[in-house]
Amino acid sequence: MDMDSDWPLPRPRTFFRIDRQRATASLTRKSSIASTFSLLAMPVVVEAVQRAKTLSTEVDPDAFHQLRVAFRKLRALYWAYSPWLGEEATAQASDEFKRLAAVAGGTRDWDIAGDLLETAQKSDASIERLVTAVREKRAQAVAHSQAMIDSGAVEAFLNDAVLRAQTTLQSCCDDLPISAFAKKRVRLAQRTLRKRSRRAARSETGREENLHDVRKAGKKLRYLLEFFQPVIKGGHDRTIKELTSVQKTLGEFNDIAASETLIRNTTFEDVPAEIVEKSLQWLERKKCQRIHVASRRVKELSG
Template sequence: MDMDGDWSLPRPNTLFKVNSRPAGTSLSKKSSIATTFSSLATPVVAEAVQRAKELSTKTDVEGFHQLRVAFRKLRALYWAYSPYLGEEATAQATEELKRLAAVAGGTRDWDIARDLLDTAQKSGASIEPLVAAAREKRAQAVVHSQTMIRSDEVEAFLNDALLRAQTTLQSRCNDLPIRAFAEKRVRLAQRTLQKRSRYAARSETTHEEDLHDVRKAGKKLRYLLEFFQPVIKGGHGRTIKELTSVQNKLGQFNDIAASETLIRSASFDEVPPEVVQASLQWLETQKCRRMRAASRRVRAISGGDGRASARG
């Protein structure tokens, strides 16, 4: 569920308790749907709040990346529980989580673009002015992220959203066991991945948007398997490992495509147009190579049996 927009950040009267215990430690096959949501969401919220606090003073690459990942994991969790949370509540929460992830991702995107431009320069491309400009863009993105992601507001939003979700689930499915529900949601995520993989692989010419759709579907499935692994049938460690491998290949392509879009849309007043063009030509060449590699992996996972498709 991908939506844009803002959700107001009210401060709840009662805070949703967070702690740092690992996800899944209190999960069992006899747990209820309502209690597992709390168990799974709590450590992710704790990490997101901690990351947001750290980024008020730190600007490390990994910090912004992990904050964005935490927001994405929470979106996947809201999707999983949406049949009981309801469409409106799910939409409101995922809308704001997507916005926060995008703000955190602004710095990360310039980190990736800057690293790619460094590689281009080392390979012989004469783009030093653009490399320097990308460093400045990254610095500006840090300021924007720190301004827009205030840890106290993030904590208030997450506490309020999760308290509402927990209250809703306790009233609707407090006594319903988790196992069948979790397996059903995982199967739906698997079918979505299989459908998108086959769609992307059916043509000789793979489109960027199709690969992006496969990447998002695979990411959602991996997060759900990581969340629900303690309560669903069968061992899924290998599946998660293979999903991660495919995601890495798709991620390498996405980094190139996103950086190309970022540079095309940015304004570089102090950089000669021919320098920008040289960087775009290098990125285009690299994008084609990585797109072919990503397409091969997608075709491989789209043509096998049900388990192969699930692994992709």
């Protein structure tokens, strides 16, 4: 979908300005579905805009990652409110969040691949040539991300998206309490994670795809718990901590699998094919080790 043609990115005059601490303090179980949306969305929007502005002049690897995380959080939030926002509006916003996250993530992907190959280089010095080539690809990815992520356009799009959503919600659920709705959406996310975990635990084929599905479902649930914790009963700190731990394990596996795919699908003109192949073999061995660890964690989660 071409978001620039289907949904122009205007620069609205109305901007939400919400302090993070005030937003948390204002969120109660008696708050309405409509009023909570902007309270939850805008701190993430502010962070995304600030990081986009920073990345126009800096190339901090973690900043690219955190920008990608901000867009993922917004996708989770739009999913939560999608019963009231409608499928079309949710899909339009989510597609653009996904696109922006992918652009921001390009640099991060090359950083991860480079770090892994530096480890491989310790056991085979010839891999240094590929490490150098990967760092060059990383520099190209930085330039691409900076060219594609215009902070002004990002700010205009995000503010307009929140304004549209807020207007829709105020027209249909301004007087409906958030508590029961939040619990329902969290339960649905929990069921999805449980279903995907059990499928991954039973499956003997497509293990990488199934683990990736578990990872995505776990992220969504964790983000929703972080968003809605003030308005749903029961402490969820333990659940969030467990999900974070599982995500770390799955993330370590995904980093290796994604790096292997990235290297395999890239042409390195100045690197001999045998060096690339040795690197891929090293990544494959590490991936096999990690997939067993990740599978065990998912089995524990499914049980």
